[in-house]
Amino acid sequence: MTMRLYDSKAQALRDFVPLEAGKVGIYVCGPTVQSSPHIGHLRSALVYDQLRRWLSYRGLTVTFIRNVTDIDDKILVNAQGSSEEWWALAYRYELEFTAGYQRLGILAPTYEPRATASIQEMQNLISRLIEKDHAYPADDESGDVYFDTASWPSYGDLTRQGQGDMEAAADADPRGKRDPRDFALWKGRKDDEPESAAWASPWGAGRPGWHIECSAMASRYLGAEFDIHGGGLDLRFPHHENELAQSSAAGDAFAQFWMHNGLVHVNGQKMSKSLGNSIYAAELLDQARAIVVRYYLGAAHYRSTIDYHDGALIEAEAALERVESFLDRAERRLADTRFAGSGALVVPTEFAEAMDDDLAVPQALGVLHDTVRAGNAALDAEDLHAAASARGEVLAMSEVLGINPLSTGWSVATDEPAMVALTALVERLLKDRETARDTRDYQAADRIRDELVVAGITIEDTPSGAHWSFD
Numbered sequence: 001m002t003m004r005l006y007d008s009k010a011q012a013l014r015d016f017v018p019l020e021a022g023k024v025g026i027y028v029c030g031p032t033v034q035s036s037p038h039i040g041h042l043r044s045a046l047v048y049d050q051l052r053r054w055l056s057y058r059g060l061t062v063t064f065i066r067n068v069t070d071i072d073d074k075i076l077v078n079a080q081g082s083s084e085e086w087w088a089l090a091y092r093y094e095l096e097f098t099a100g101y102q103r104l105g106i107l108a109p110t111y112e113p114r115a116t117a118s119i120q121e122m123q124n125l126i127s128r129l130i131e132k133d134h135a136y137p138a139d140d141e142s143g144d145v146y147f148d149t150a151s152w153p154s155y156g157d158l159t160r161q162g163q164g165d166m167e168a169a170a171d172a173d174p175r176g177k178r179d180p181r182d183f184a185l186w187k188g189r190k191d192d193e194p195e196s197a198a199w200a201s202p203w204g205a206g207r208p209g210w211h212i213e214c215s216a217m218a219s220r221y222l223g224a225e226f227d228i229h230g231g232g233l234d235l236r237f238p239h240h241e242n243e244l245a246q247s248s249a250a251g252d253a254f255a256q257f258w259m260h261n262g263l264v265h266v267n268g269q270k271m272s273k274s275l276g277n278s279i280y281a282a283e284l285l286d287q288a289r290a291i292v293v294r295y296y297l298g299a300a301h302y303r304s305t306i307d308y309h310d311g312a313l314i315e316a317e318a319a320l321e322r323v324e325s326f327l328d329r330a331e332r333r334l335a336d337t338r339f340a341g342s343g344a345l346v347v348p349t350e351f352a353e354a355m356d357d358d359l360a361v362p363q364a365l366g367v368l369h370d371t372v373r374a375g376n377a378a379l380d381a382e383d384l385h386a387a388a389s390a391r392g393e394v395l396a397m398s399e400v401l402g403i404n405p406l407s408t409g410w411s412v413a414t415d416e417p418a419m420v421a422l423t424a425l426v427e428r429l430l431k432d433r434e435t436a437r438d439t440r441d442y443q444a445a446d447r448i449r450d451e452l453v454v455a456g457i458t459i460e461d462t463p464s465g466a467h468w469s470f471d
Contacts, residue, residue: 008258025226027218032069033093037281047261047302100281121216134249138176143188143204184209211242229255343392
């Protein structure tokens with residue numbers, strides 16, 4: 001079956017055929033690291049992780065680029081009045097995003113470029129637009145450069161808007177604009193902004209506008225034309241509309257498919273800082289096992305809105321426990337039989353059809369749970385061959401969805417309770433070893449070290465003390 005994806009630009013399902021056979025290039029708008037990540041950031045990242053995993057299962061080589069916007073108006077504003085430099089604030093929040101992604105089992109991108117590392121590419125793109133008369137420097141000597149929306153008749157194609165219906169762009173001082181809808185490509189440095197947040201340019205010291213960043217980074221790492229551009233629904237306008245306009249006006253074919261994931265509501269309300277109902281990533285991940293949070297955030301169709309409510313994680317825990325219980329039961333019953341370890345790790349046809357149909361994860365999960373029920377019935381009937389087959393299919397499906405409880409990533413590294421317990425035990429043994437060495441009981445010290453090594457833990461003695469890690 002040919003995979004179909006919903007193209008937001010066409011507003012229709014289209015057959016997905018990669019530009020280059022066997023390879024897929026995906027660009028996803030990553031975070032603007034101005035504050036801590038919330039549940040919506042996790043949901044968006046998870047959606048494209050599911051897409052990536054499915055394409056990889058289908059045998060395609062995926063180049064996955066997710067950027068970090070580490071220079072932005074809000075980053076500078078949030079750093080004002082504190083002793084923390086703007087770039088330190090940005091990096092601190094970037095680490096929070098990375099930690100959240102890792103805990104959720106989201107695969108690391110092929111590359112994760114920062115906006116501040118692609119300034120030259122942005123300036124080159126701006127120069128191309130000026131040469132083609134689709135951009136202009138402001139006349140007020142501010143150093144600002146704007147995209148001339150009136151010069152590009154296709155502006156509005158992504159969101160199906162007429163230019164007369166669009167709101168004015170509020171990303172820069174309107175006094176230097178020819179049209180209120182024109183958006184900033186380059187922002188001249190203001191007197192109250194730190195010198196470290198400005199770069200030399202043909203138009204004066206300044207920094208890039210938000211939209212030009214993604215156009216430049218996408219083309220730098222995927223080329224002028226690539227397969228899929230993804231992001232949250234809230235980015236369709238103005239961010240993605242502006243990306244498409246400036247890249248197309250510069251002569252780049254840009255993305256062949258535009259994908260947008262739905263947003264997250266809380267108890268029926270849109271999540272927002274003004275309502276005070278934001279749920280931050282760390283808070284959510286502390287409420288349940290990370291694999292349960294992943295199950296919850298990934299269970300709905302990616303284009304739908306999730307409504308977070310009390311009890312949502314309890315429901316996800318119960319659903320996941322049914323999968324875990326079957327796998328544990330099958331493992332114990334099949335052990336020491338000729339069926340131990342058997343069962344092809346291949347997803348059922350119905351699962352593949354669901355995933356090929358615009359990532360219909362709810363239907364795919366239905367197949368997963370049907371297979372769990374069939375596997376339990378086979379175990380009840382002592383049909384070990386059927387049970388082994390079901391086990392293999394369940395493992396394959398859960399691995400594709402990133403919720404395989406037997407996966408190494410969930411076993412220790414991202415299982416917070418297990419990690420806490422393991423850390424406490426290892427640290428206690430290391431203290432006992434240190435005491436033994438202090439009292440010259442080297443036999444006891446060596447015995448403790450050997451026990452840890454056998455358990456797969458490496459000990460490194462340093463001047464600051466013993467450090468441990470997994471083999």
